[in-house]
Amino acid sequence: MTGMTPACSDKLAQWLLNSIELDAAALHVGRYCGPWRASTAGKALASFHLVLAGDCYLHIAGEPPVRLRARDGVFLTRDVAHFLSPSPDPAALTERQTMHTLSVPAAPQDAGSAGLACGLFRFSGALGPLVIGSFPDVLVCRSDEPSLAHTAALFDLILAEAGDPERPSPLIARLVELLFFYLIRHAARQETLGAGMLALAQRSEFTILLDRMLANPGADWSIARMAQAAHMSRAAFCKHFTEAGGIPPAQFLLRLRMRLATQRLGAGDSVEQAAGHVGYQSYAAFTRAFKRVVGEQPGAYRKHGRDVRA
Structure with missing residues (x-):
């Protein structure tokens, strides 16, 4: 696999930002003390945990514990059985604790306390599943990595918005979305992705094809023409x-x-x-295709967008 240059990966990341419709919701933002345990598993959604203060460990069955420090975050792109705790031992005695406000400092005896922002993600959009399918189940964001150093400011802003643990500020969810998009750009520069949109864009033989398809989606993109753009036979291309x-x-x-x-x-x-822009001359054919992929009629989708803009 041939990695992309930073300029190409940034171009891809910019397009991906417009390809994913992301909606985050912060559930709890506060401080855990004592033998605590936190998890967002079992809700059939992607989720996140951001460490705002202290440190803790992420536990996933069959995997070694992952230590998370202040300004680290973990994004679970699928509903994965997991929990966070103050101990590296997944069998250590823990229990669900009530969150306290972050404005209340931890007591000296609470060596295992940690400030967390926890919540859920929902992905949508026609290419959303294909893009997200490129990511591993667990993405760890570490702000001390050079390409993610600027995300430390987002952690500080989230911390500044922390108030009632059970009723987080709506700004926190928007800041978390920005943090995830920075991770997308970071991931676009890696060479460890699975199948999906990002993996395609990392293959040098497909980058020219993707550029041409994005620039002229209404062209007659037959399999033969796509294979020609990738300099492959039809069989090898498919x-x-x-x-x-x-x-x-x-x-x-x-x-x-x-x-x-x-x-x-x-x-x-x-x-x-x-x-017409995407190559359909038949209104009926376009409507059928749109409904099959997007889930609603194009006229209804357009009306909803117009209502939102209004």
Whole structure:
């Protein structure tokens, strides 16, 4: 696998920011003391834990404990059985504790106290599953890594917004979303991703193809034309594209076009204009494809976007 240059990965990350519709919700923000345990497992959603003060350990069955220090965060892109605790021993006696406000300092005897912001994520968008599928189940954000050093400011802002542990400020969720997007840019520069959009973009033979498809999504992107852009035979192209992306090229093209169509509809284009932009001359065919991928009719999607803008 050939890694991308920083300029290419940043370009990809910028596009990915517009491809993922992300909604975060902070559930609890405060300080745990004593033999505490915290978890967001079992809710069938992605989740996060940010360490605002102190340190703790992340425990996942079958994996060694991961130490998290202040200004570290963990993002679980799927519902993974896990818990955080003050001990590296997953069998150490712990129990669910009540969170205290972070404004109350830890007592000297509370050596295992930690300030945490915990919550959930919901991903949507036509390409959301494909992008998120590139990530491992667990992403650890460490602000002492050079490419993530600037995220320390986000932790400070989240800490400044901490108040009632059970009723977090809505600004915290928005700051967490920004933090996750910085992780996307960081991940785009790595070479350890699985199948998905990011993995495709890390393959040098596919970067030119992706650029051309994004620039002209309405072109006649037959399998033969895509293979030609990637300088491969049809058979080799289909095999390697599916291995890297996790889905066949025709299905990827459909998702890509519908994602770009949602952007056009959200910007105010008519259904006909959005359909033409992504290569559909038939209103009925576009409507069927849009409903299959996005989950609602393009007219309803456009109306909802117009209502939100109003």
